[in-house]
Amino acid sequence: MTVRAIMMAGAVSVAALAVSLPLDAEQRPDAQPSREASVQPTKFTRAPMTQAPPAGEVEILPVRGNVYALFGAGSNIVVSVGNDGVLMVDAGRAEMSDKVLAAVQRVQREWVVRHEPAPLGFGAETRSSVADRHITAPPKPIRYVINTSADPDHVGGNEKLRNAGHTFTGGNVAGNIADATEGAAILAHENVLSRMAQGEGQAAVPADALPTDAYFVDFYKLSHYFNGEGIQLFHMPKAHTDGDSIVHFRGTDVIAMGDLMSTGSYPVIDVAKGGTINGVLEGLNRVLDMSIAEFRLEGGTLMVPGHGRLVDSADVAYYRDMLTIIRDRVEDLIKKGRTLEQVKAANVSGDYDTEYGSATGPWTTTNFIEAVYRTLGGVEVRPKPDATRKPDTTRKAPAPAKRP
Numbered sequence: 001m002t003v004r005a006i007m008m009a010g011a012v013s014v015a016a017l018a019v020s021l022p023l024d025a026e027q028r029p030d031a032q033p034s035r036e037a038s039v040q041p042t043k044f045t046r047a048p049m050t051q052a053p054p055a056g057e058v059e060i061l062p063v064r065g066n067v068y069a070l071f072g073a074g075s076n077i078v079v080s081v082g083n084d085g086v087l088m089v090d091a092g093r094a095e096m097s098d099k100v101l102a103a104v105q106r107v108q109r110e111w112v113v114r115h116e117p118a119p120l121g122f123g124a125e126t127r128s129s130v131a132d133r134h135i136t137a138p139p140k141p142i143r144y145v146i147n148t149s150a151d152p153d154h155v156g157g158n159e160k161l162r163n164a165g166h167t168f169t170g171g172n173v174a175g176n177i178a179d180a181t182e183g184a185a186i187l188a189h190e191n192v193l194s195r196m197a198q199g200e201g202q203a204a205v206p207a208d209a210l211p212t213d214a215y216f217v218d219f220y221k222l223s224h225y226f227n228g229e230g231i232q233l234f235h236m237p238k239a240h241t242d243g244d245s246i247v248h249f250r251g252t253d254v255i256a257m258g259d260l261m262s263t264g265s266y267p268v269i270d271v272a273k274g275g276t277i278n279g280v281l282e283g284l285n286r287v288l289d290m291s292i293a294e295f296r297l298e299g300g301t302l303m304v305p306g307h308g309r310l311v312d313s314a315d316v317a318y319y320r321d322m323l324t325i326i327r328d329r330v331e332d333l334i335k336k337g338r339t340l341e342q343v344k345a346a347n348v349s350g351d352y353d354t355e356y357g358s359a360t361g362p363w364t365t366t367n368f369i370e371a372v373y374r375t376l377g378g379v380e381v382r383p384k385p386d387a388t389r390k391p392d393t394t395r396k397a398p399a400p401a402k403r404p
């Protein structure tokens, strides 16, 4: 199957899945026309699945079960809604927060309408009349925001979303005190917290935007089911940065990949913040190890990359293969002693540039090749070998330092 055929097949199966959910809601025998229309994917997601939403708009895509993806707010956002409230992976750019919040409230209301208790039709008068009047419970608050990295387009909405949310502290009393207006918990790897606290690479971060819970080992898991499933964070060391997390929704089998992958560009490898090409490849392989396809790499586990469209195992495997090929070419040239300029001139990514490359913008093909070259140990300017210089054997070894 050609690459395009694989992409199209994946897109069609995903689109079919996306539209089936709202239809379920519409087909409910007791659905009332007066109720709010269910969340529908826009025409962009219905067919080609490859186009970004119009600028400044947030697009909602039902992924599976109670997990949704929001596109267009900077980074992609994954949202779990349900009985326990809302959990979000990434927060988008700060200036998009109001639209993100509106989209979250829309999926919350949708969930409430779908899970309204059915009219009992018998028993106590009060019970049946409450059900008949369709008094729905208010939406549950945002309780968790997870940051997959410290990039402004992933953490920009932290403050607003946190303050719109709610953390349940100890017992009923703590939750009811008027002063206890603690917002949603923000979870991230500790390298994200330290970068944000130090204000590295971005404007000063308000205290409410900082992660409230950081982990420093290989993984972190919510200590309890949330909206009916386990949710686990895995640290991806040295990938896009040194603080990346991916998030696995174990029940719905959806993985939020963060910036390990972007369907429209080469991965952003932030060398200054500890990113490496081999770390990205390890991360992609990890995602593939965790995922199970429905049939021949299609369907099954669904992944939401940090940027771009919804993907499945086939897409991730293709992306991994593409990066492995480019990595191997650069590595080979480094072994042959080529300089960065020579590697750039060798056009090692030429066969993929039409799909992933860019000559302009914040992450160009040149930026990508430089990052690959540097993190594979390539030296930008090779010192000229000086044949006349000999090792200095006349110098004595320094005397051991005396203790004071």
Ligand SMILES: [Zn+2]
Pocket (backbone or CB within 6 Å): 075, 151, 153, 154, 259, 306, 307
């Ligand atoms: Zn990103």
